[in-house]
Structures are given as C-alpha cells and as structure tokens.
Amino acid sequence: MQSWIPLVPDSASTFSWKVDALYFYLSGVTLFFTLLISAVLIFFVIRYRRRTPYEIPRPVAGSHKLETLWTIIPFIIAMTMFGWGAQVYFQQYKPPANAIEVYVVGKQWMWKLQHATGQREINQLHVPVGRKIKLIMTSEDAIHDFFVPAFRTKMDVVPGKYTTLWFEATTPGTYHLFCAEYCGMNHSGMTGSIIVMEPREFDNWLSGSTGSTTPAAAGQQLFQTLGCASCHGANGEGGRGPTLAGVFGNTTQLQTGESVRVDEGYVRESITNPQAKLVAGFGPIMPTFQGQISEDQLVQLIAFIKSLPAGGQTPASAQAARPAGSPAQNLK
C-alpha cells in the first residue's frame, strides 16, 4: 500500500485503462460543468446582488434559441458518454471463446473456486498474466457479486443460474476480491484475493498444488453414480435420452419446434428441471435432480458434458433427433 492517499485504484487488467479513460473523461466533463455553473452563479450572485431594498429588475422573456442550445449540447455530450460506455461494456460482458475456465461458487460467506485442471481454492484465485480467464459463477444461497476493483469489473453471482465474467490480468500482484452484493450478516467478510502471477510461476503453482481430480473427471464419475449413463450412454452417446457428446456450444432442436443454444444454463436447467425444454424426439421420462445435487456437482457434470468430443459428422441439431449417435472416444 502506498503511504500517500491513493486517488486511483490499482490497474491490473486489460479493462483497467479502458474504464479509467472513460472515467477521466466523465470526471473532466463533470468538473467543467460544475465549475462553469458555480462560476456563473457566483458571478451573478455578486454582480446582481440586491443593492436597495426596493429595486425591481426588468422581467425577461425566455429564448428558444438558448433553450435549444442547452438541450442539444448536453444531449450530444451525453451520447458520447453513452456510446463509449456501451462499447467498453460490450467487451466486458462478451467472453472470448479461447479463455481458461474457472468455476466459482459463492455461498454465505465464502468463495469456492476450482480450476479446470482440478485445483481448488477458497477465497483466493491464482491467475497468470496475459491469459484470458473466464469465470463461470453461481451461488448456493443469496445473490453475491464477484468484484475485483483492480480489474475494473464485477458480475452478480446469482443462485439458480450461471453468470460469466472474464478478464485478462496484466500486472502481477495481489488484489482485492470483494463481494459487492449485500448477502447477509458477514457480507463484509466475504472477501479474498486475486493473485496474479507470471505464466511460469503460475505453471509452477499449478503443478505444486495438490492436484485433485479435474471437474470433468469428477463429473464423469457422478455421471455413472447418479445413473445418467443408463439413458445418455456411458460416454454421452445417447440412448433413451438425447446425445450429450458434442452438443455443447451448439444449438439443439426442441420438441416445441424452437431451438436452444446448449450452454451452462441450459444443461443446468435440464438437470434440475428436465421437463422445461425437452429435446425433440424424447419423452418426459427424466426425473428432476433439483435438491438432489449440489452446486459443485452440477458444475462438475457440466464440465464433463463440455469435455465430450463430438460423436459423429452429423450437425448437433440433427443429432438430437437421432438418439443413437456413435460413441464418443478418448475422454480426458
């Protein structure tokens, strides 16, 4: 920590300067208008002070020209702020395809994180510099919010669904992680740190920390023990239930004729509320797993389904209609 009073937070991600630049622009405009209004006010208040108790100034007619001027100019300035803000926001909330995934589960009052390679962390996240990291987050109870001021980004962590947050760290160091959505008694204790490392150090850290099973491998086991395999096939090749291999990230045809993108949210819903969006050609035979399965297990199952390679040449939407796809090979 600096000994002087800081006025700008640490900058440690590719968003930092983008948000700061806009922030400084906004601050400049604010300062300009505040000073302008104050200066004019002070000038008028002194210049046109009441000199004798009985003076009556002349009334004034309004001016459409002036009204138009001070409607249009602020509007144009506001639109520059809008456009700039929207453009950066778009980047913040459109995660890139090639990011490293980390699963985050928030609960009162701690953060549980797991790397795709299996390492688990509590209230800490180690990430390398210069790699895009995508967090897939959910909550076990109230709404939380994953906030890293040094990265200038945050996202609510909402129970019952997955939200994503991505960033690319630029500067090694240790940064605050805050829960920014009020979540009950120990809300202000739901903090942690983001440890940004040079890639080499990060690799050392990865190999040094006790490697547990990867989420995908754990998910595969769950897939057997929960009995998913009996309908969806041991490797997700399908059977009485639709094929799971290779559908992730593609669209699939529903019984209603609509099509849906298979993402974390859809897989989650299909496990906790299977009847909600049935794949075309399949009956409502799957039991619900709502309440039977923890958030961690859900994340593992999703990681497993994601890891299944495409079963055949047929496109994903057609695959769904033909349950007997070819079995998937080489699981991780």
Added chain:
Amino acid sequence: MPPGSKTVKSIRFVILNSPCLLFVIFVPLVANISMRPIEYYEPPVPSKVNYINAQYGLKSWLLTRDHKRIALLYLGSITFFFFIGGLYALMIRLELLTPQGDFLQSATYNKVFTQHGIIMIFFFLIPSIPATLGNFLVPMMIGAKDLAFPRINLLSWYIYLLGGVVTIYALLAGGVDTGWTFYTPFSTTFSNSYVVATGLGIFINGFSSILTGLNFIVTIHTMRAPGMTWFRLPLFIWAHYATSLIMILGTPVIAITILLLAFERVSRVGIFDPALGGDPILFQHLFWFYSHPAVYIMILPSMGVISELIANFSRKNIFGYSFVAFSSLAIAVFGFLVWGHHLFVTSQSVYAGMIFSFLSFAVAIPSAIKVFNWTATLYKSSISYDTPMLYALGFIGLFTVGGMTGLFLASLAVDVHLSDTYFVVAHFHYIMVGGALMGYLGGLHYWWPKITGRMYPEGWGRFSALVIFVGFNLTFLPQFVAGYLGMPRRYHAYPPEFQVFNVLSTAGASILGFGMLIPAIYFVWSMRYGKRAEANPWHLPGLEWRTQSPPPTENFEVTPIVTWEAYEFAPAEETEVIGKFKPELEQI
C-alpha cells in the same frame, strides 16, 4: 469487560434501541410542540382569527380537515422520523471510523444501515415536501380554500402514522437486515429478521402517498381560482403535479412487490427464490420500477421549491417558464423507463443494458435544462442573500454534482466498476440530501413566516445553511473517491487503505449533524419568540402571500381573481428580450 458480558450487552441494547426508546420520549414532546402554538400563540393583529387559533384542543387537531393543520401534523411526524433516521446515520458513521468492525456487531450494523435507509426514504424523504409544504401550499398557491378531498387528506396522515407505527414495531421487535432494497432470495429465504412486518409498514405507508397524489391532481385540475390558468401556475405546482403522477402510478407496483415478497416468505410459494422455482432478478425489476421513479418523487418537489426560491429571491420571472414546467413532466414520464440501469451487473441482457443506459442519459437532459434556466434567471436580477436563497444556491451546486455523477452510473462500463460501491452512496446522497433535503430546508425557511406567523432568526439561518453545506460536502465528497478505489457499500469492516476517506466522511457527518440541530432548535424557538411576520414579509406577488400570516382557515377572505402571470414583479410591457437592446429602466 469481556465483549460478551452482560453489561456490554445491555449497553449495546440501549444504544441500538435508542432511536426506538426516543420514540417513547419524543411522541409526547413532538405532540406538545405542535400543540404549543394553540396555547401560546398571539396573532399579529389580535382580532384576526387564523387557522392555528381558530379552534383549540387536541381533538381540533386530530380530527381537522384543514390542509394547513394536516401539513403541520405531517411536519411533526416526519421530523420525528428524520431524527430517528439521523441517529442511525450517526451509528453508521461511528462504526466506519475504523476499518475493523468494533462499535457494532455485523448483524447489528446491517440492521442499522437498513433501517437508516427505510426510515429516511419511506418515512422522511418521500412525504417530506409534498406532505408538508405541498399540503400547506398547493391550495394556497392556486387560490383554493382546501384540497379537493379534505377527509382523504386527513386519512392519508393516519395511514402514514399507522405505517410508521408498524415499522417502529418491527424495529423494536428485532429490526430488519435486508438493506432497504429487500433483494431476494436473501429477504425471502435467508434473512432471519422482521422482513414481513417492515414490509407491511411500507405497504401501508404507500397508500398515504397514493392518496396525497390523488388529492393534488384533482385539486390542481378542478380548484384553481378564476384567472389561474395552467401557465400562470407557480412552478411548485407543476412539480407537485408531476410528482403526484409518479405517486399514483408507481406506488401500487411497490405495494404488489412487497406483497409477493411477503407471500413467498410466509407460504414458501416460489416467486423469487430459484430454489422454489422463482426468479430473483424479477424482484429487482419490480422493485426498481417503483424505486427509481421514487427518486423523482423526492427530487421533483424540491426542484419546485427551488424554482420558487430562485424567482422570488431574485425578483425575476423564471427564465423559460414552460421549459422548466414541462421538464418536470418529462422527468416523471422518462423516470419510469430507466429502472434497468440498476441491473447492469446482474446478468441482464447486454442489449437491454444499452437501451436503459441510453434512456438514463436522456432523463438527465430535463434536469440539465432546469439548472441552466435557474442560472439564467439570475442574470440581471436582484439577488437577496436571505437563508432560503442560500439553500437554493447550495441546491444548484450540489444537484449539479449529484446529477453529473449520475452520468457515471448511467455509463455502462464505468457503472460495472462503480455499482455497489461508495460512489453510488455518495451520488444518491448528493441527490437526496444535497438535492431533496436542501430544497426542503430552503422551503421551510421561506414559508415559515406564512406557516407560523413568526420569522426565524435570519443570522442563525444563514449560519446553519453554511454549516450544513460544508458538512455535507465533507461527508460525501470523499465517498466518491473511496468508491472509485473500490470500497463496496454495506461493508461493516473494510480494508485499512479506505480509512482516511471514512474519517473525513465521519468528520463531515458530525458537522452536518450539528448543522441540522441549529434549525431544529431555532424553528421551535421562533414559534414562541420569533419576530411576528407580516402578511407578505418578502414582498412577493404569489397568491400565498396575499393573505394574512398565518392564513385564516379558509385561506382567503374572498376568492382571489388572478390577473397576473407567475412571478410578475414588474409589468409585462417592460419585458426584456434577450439579444435586443432596450434602454435601462429606472429603478423604483
């Protein structure tokens, strides 16, 4: 003493419940204060009967249908709630003086900031100007004898009181810890506090707001004096008209939302909690659909007051009257379309976010128009430095900062960083305290002679206005920086690097609190000892000044006939047209 010992616990109990204990002490006191004028008041012209001395006794107040007396009943009760809310604010600032949570426990701190918000918003800010100044002045400014529905007006005060009593019960019983925003599923499933009782209090209170709004709209439509056309209305009336629209259209939504919340909490039917099949974000949409317009319920009446103060204390008609009038309506309408800017980081669709961001920038324009017109009004005017004008000038400065920092939060990418930090806290306090409260205090000083028939002490008035301005800025300016640095709101303990800002803020809050006490004391003092006010102590053309101070029960002895424009200090033929030269008129 060990932290868990009985003594410590009982001390803590007393401190925490002091606002509620004060209730017991305060109620007779407040009742007494509002009674006092009846017993001791001597009218300026002893033969004149006015609304205060027309009838005596508790019953004549509790069953009154006079809008002016009801305004005083409201004034007493909202002042009481203001001081409770203020005590909670004091506790918050004391706790945040040090980074570690040492003054209160986390659970208690959470209740304190929740209750600060609930009391200040629902029981002080929303009724503040409309129910006191509005109630008193809407009929007087349009030349009417009373509001359209005097009994409904009294009913609205009793409903407000009932809502207040239920809420106080909830606070005494154990309090509520959800934040004033009641976000689900925390409020429906995980909070162990008195959520339903508090919600019931707010639910009941909402009806008082709806009835007041209804009364104003009907009154303004049907009871204007002969000659009082729409464009001769003081801008205070336009602002209250716009506010009333929001009250009527918005309040039912929060009422339904609270009912749904209570229903889920009690019956466990899934509406908002995903574990029961609900959608937690749905709550936020419903909540902000009311609660964002509610911000305009707080600020619009204040803008109306400021228009009065600026025009009357500079003896000039408002520059661009119709623009200022219609900007109030524009704010009321646009205000309903921007709720989604509270949901930029909740996983709301990116495109929805963009639309809400755009609309939020659009709603800023009418406010900017007002500020520019107020400033332009002062050009070549005759500005007095009386206390109300000091509040009005302070308002313009603070509201400009509050409004401009609102643009930071409307700007998507910056909001991602700033939302739920102290930047937001600072921003809305600039609007609600720097804006709404400054307008309320300015208006109270301005109309005090009319309301009570007594002048407040001018020197103390100016002094306290200055103290409040300084204290306010010292409290909330540092919070902008703390927020940008990343200090999250609603944190009981915080990392030590934020301490310097919190120390400044607490110091400022002490000055602010001290500044607030001064008017509280001299207003009460002036009711008995203040200089007697003339009918028109400021020498103004408005209708409310064309009757005695305090006014008679029927407001005007004969129904006024309006033949002049709003803020007509000088004849219309002397009007100066901007850009055209006319020789200076000699001053009277």
